[in-house]
Amino acid sequence: xxxxxxxxxxxxxxxxxxxxxxxxxxxxxxxxxxxxxxxxxxxxxxxxxxxxxxxxxxxxxxxxxxxxxxxxxxxxxxxxxxxxxxxxxxxxxxxxxxxxxxxxxxxxxxxxxxxxxxxxxxxxxxxxxxxxxxxxxxxxxxxxxxxxxxxxxxxxxxxxxxxxxxxxxxxxxxxxxxxxxxxxxxxxxxxxxxxxxxxxxxxxxxxxxxxxxxxxxxxxxxxxxxxxxxxxxxxxxxxxxxxxxxxxxxxxxxxxxxxxxxxxxxxxxxxxxxxxxxxxxxxxxxxxxxxxxxxxxxxxxxxxxxxxxxxxxxxxxxxxxxxxxxxxxxxxxxxxxxxxxxxxxxxxxxxxxxxxx
Amino acid sequence: xxxxxxxxxxxxxxxxxxxxxxxxxxxxxxxxxxxxxxxxxxxxxxxxxxxxxxxxxxxxxxxxxxxxxxxxxxxxxxxxxxxxxxxxxxxxxxxxxxxxxxxxxxxxxxxxxxxxxxxxxxxxxxxxxxxxxxxxxxxxxxxxxxxxxxxxxxxxxxxxxxxxxxxxxxxxxxxxxxxxxxxxxxxxxxxxxxxxxxxxxxxxxxxxxxxxxxxxxxxxxxxxxxxxxxxxxxxxxxxxxxxxxxxxxxxxxxxxxxxxxxxxxxxxxxxxxxxxxxxxxxxxxxxxxxxxxxxxxxxxxxxxxxxxxxxxxxxxxxxxxxxxxxxxxxxxxxxxxxxxxxxxxxxxxxxxxxxxx
Numbered sequence: 041x042x043x044x045x046x047x048x049x050x051x052x053x054x055x056x057x058x059x060x061x062x063x064x065x066x067x068x069x070x071x072x073x074x075x076x077x078x079x080x081x082x083x084x085x086x087x088x089x090x091x092x093x094x095x096x097x098x099x100x101x102x103x104x105x106x107x108x109x110x111x112x113x114x115x116x117x118x119x120x121x122x123x124x125x126x127x128x129x130x131x132x133x134x135x136x137x138x139x140x141x142x143x144x145x146x147x148x149x150x151x152x153x154x155x156x157x158x159x160x161x162x163x164x165x166x167x168x169x170x171x172x173x174x175x176x177x178x179x180x181x182x183x184x185x186x187x188x189x190x191x192x193x194x195x196x197x198x199x200x201x202x203x204x205x206x207x208x209x210x211x212x213x214x215x216x217x218x219x220x221x222x223x224x225x226x227x228x229x230x231x232x233x234x235x236x237x238x239x240x241x242x243x244x245x246x247x248x249x250x251x252x253x254x255x256x257x258x259x260x261x262x263x264x265x266x267x268x269x270x271x272x273x274x275x276x277x278x279x280x281x282x283x284x285x286x287x288x289x290x291x292x293x294x295x296x297x298x299x300x301x302x303x304x305x306x307x308x309x310x311x312x313x314x315x316x317x318x319x320x321x322x323x324x325x326x327x328x329x330x331x332x333x334x335x336x337x338x339x340x341x342x343x344x345x346x347x348x349x350x351x352x353x354x355x356x357x358x359x360x361x362x363x364x365x366x367x368x369x370x371x372x373x374x375x376x377x378x379x380x381x382x383x384x385x386x387x388x389x390x391x392x393x394x395x396x397x
Numbered sequence: 398x399x400x401x402x403x404x405x406x407x408x409x410x411x412x413x414x415x416x417x418x419x420x421x422x423x424x425x426x427x428x429x430x431x432x433x434x435x436x437x438x439x440x441x442x443x444x445x446x447x448x449x450x451x452x453x454x455x456x457x458x459x460x461x462x463x464x465x466x467x468x469x470x471x472x473x474x475x476x477x478x479x480x481x482x483x484x485x486x487x488x489x490x491x492x493x494x495x496x497x498x499x500x501x502x503x504x505x506x507x508x509x510x511x512x513x514x515x516x517x518x519x520x521x522x523x524x525x526x527x528x529x530x531x532x533x534x535x536x537x538x539x540x541x542x543x544x545x546x547x548x549x550x551x552x553x554x555x556x557x558x559x560x561x562x563x564x565x566x567x568x569x570x571x572x573x574x575x576x577x578x579x580x581x582x583x584x585x586x587x588x589x590x591x592x593x594x595x596x597x598x599x600x601x602x603x604x605x606x607x608x609x610x611x612x613x614x615x616x617x618x619x620x621x622x623x624x625x626x627x628x629x630x631x632x633x634x635x636x637x638x639x640x641x642x643x644x645x646x647x648x649x650x651x652x653x654x655x656x657x658x659x660x661x662x663x664x665x666x667x668x669x670x671x672x673x674x675x676x677x678x679x680x681x682x683x684x685x686x687x688x689x690x691x692x693x694x695x696x697x698x699x700x701x702x703x704x705x706x707x708x709x710x711x712x713x714x715x716x717x718x719x720x721x722x723x724x725x726x727x728x729x730x731x732x733x734x735x736x737x738x739x740x741x742x743x744x745x746x747x748x749x750x751x752x753x754x
Binding site for chain 2: 119249263302303
């Protein structure tokens with residue numbers, strides 16, 4: 041019996057082993073067979089179920105196939121597989137206002153409590169009034185005065201905790217969902233698909249790096265070290281107990297928008313992306329920089345043309361103009377000329393959010 | 398015969414398969430058996446053959462064991478396993494002068510060719526003279542005027558090529574080796590040991606980020622995105638052909654030294670290291686910051702007390718004072734008090750370089 045087993049195993053290409061190893065091998069062979077089935081299943085998985093068939097989905101699939109097939113002329117070495125994603129308007133909703141701006145507005149009462157004199161100055165006075173119409177009419181540059189005040193002056197750990205607390209309770213005004221639910225399901229699928237093919241997915245956002253790092257792992261599967269964003273300085277010092285602390289300063293270090301995106305990518309990653317995804321004029325330079333590399337480079341840009349399920353804004357293609365997430369006709373024309381793929385939310389996405397629309 | 402094979406395979410826990418799958422499984426079973434042997438070998442590998450037995454080696458081994466054993470109270474989740482390494486004096490030789498300063502000096506003739514007026518100004522005039530004694534006597538802050546001039550004004554790709562060309566030909570004055578050969582073998586072993594245990598190894602250097610990124614993968618196995626260093630701004634613009642370019646600017650963005658190290662770590666990684674390695678006052682804040690985290694945190698500091706095989710400098714422990722890589726007695730005392738492990742080059746390292754001493 042022993043001999044028979046050994047000889048059949050020898051025929052199966054398995055080297056002879058001692059009794060202890062044999063038991064391990066049994067378990068591992070079982071595990072291997074399961075893995076084999078999983079691998080076969082993975083190859084057949086529809087990674088993009090929320091995408092409609094069409095040019096956008098095909099462009100993604102073709103890019104992944106040609107850059108991961110070692111026999112392809114466009115093969116990209118695994119360590120060079122970098123994909124960068126804008127966040128606001130590309131991965132989650134940016135209307136009617138950036139989520140981070142809502143966070144800053146919600147922080148105003150606490151800021152005024154710490155510094156009562158603020159209550160007499162704009163834009164804090166208007167924000168405190170709670171008059172939504174008046175707040176909506178504040179000029180953007182006036183409104184943005186709140187941002188450095190709301191995002192600095194505390195230890196980095198205290199800031200992270202405040203953001204976590206806010207995310208747990210705040211709800212958006214249209215769907216009454218947590219902001220972290222307002223991610224676009226097709227883009228989350230796309231990130232997973234790229235990662236399953238060896239791509240490192242980075243977020244490259246004009247939003248706050250420290251802000252986005254709090255939830256990027258949970259909602260996108262992107263770890264803190266792969267979040268590049270607008271960043272203020274921090275200052276190293278010592279607390280009352282003599283322990284080292286890092287305090288967030290109101291001084292801008294990296295403005296990760298427009299030309300700041302490729303500059304930030306060079307600073308933080310040191311490699312040119314092979315794929316980049318955006319939705320507005322703030323992403324133009326990142327998409328240009330990506331496309332200008334050699335070999336296969338995928339640039340895609342989301343067009344918000346779906347007022348029913350999300351929002352419709354441009355002003356490209358005759359869509360309503362917008363101060364937030366502006367997608368100009370000139371940008372649309374550059375996309376056509378430079379070979380970027382425009383993603384029509386209306387036509388290319390079968391489903392927009394995990395929760396429904 | 399077929400039936401016998403199937404039944405023995407069924408006993409081995411392998412599900413029945415079709416003929417095509419069977420062949421794949423044969424190959425994979427062979428590969429699996431090999432992997433099993435490799436895994437067993439890895440567990441028994443002496444990862445630190447260039448270390449002498451002693452407190453330093455034991456501290457490393459104990460740290461790795463306790464943070465990677467899921468049953469340990471000090472277990473660290475794989476994604477939190479971050480180890481940061483200073484470069485100059487910790488991973489490679491920094492004497493008699495930082496390699497990057499030598500690079501900058503070697504660039505002076507090219508700089509003067511581009512801008513002949515420089516030849517009449519200090520420190521360029523002295524450097525051009527080739528008088529080694531006079532160059533050695535230039536005050537450090539005078540000498541450092543060359544650095545921004547040597548490291549900016551060109552496209553990032555052109556800079557990378559210049560560094561590669563320089564590394565291929567430049568030799569150090571003592572061992573007449575390429576600078577990339579002057580890495581400390583025990584530290585390279587330590588990085589591999591940590592990586593084999595799920596740690597992400599980062600370089601956190603006061604040296605230039607773009608400079609170190611050129612060779613970090615090749616000599617340390619550290620990819621560009623895991624090099625944090627002193628960084629100047631880059632400027633995004635368009636070349637004569639209309640293609641996007643990034644040009645290195647002479648403006649400092651991140652001074653990754655002293656307090657700048659934990660600040661840079663927060664900016665670039667967004668996680669507090671569980672292990673950090675340095676050798677001078679420039680690493681103090683990084684080591685403090687690392688130790689101040691909860692759970693197991695390893696801080697180690699290299700003491701250059703080996704004039705025979707490398708260099709001896711402090712002034713800690715009565716060693717000669719040094720402007721480069723200063724290790725003060727106060728730092729030594731802090732190491733003792735805060736539980737950092739001092740690595741004595743003389744006593745803890747069996748071999749210093751791969752090439753010999």
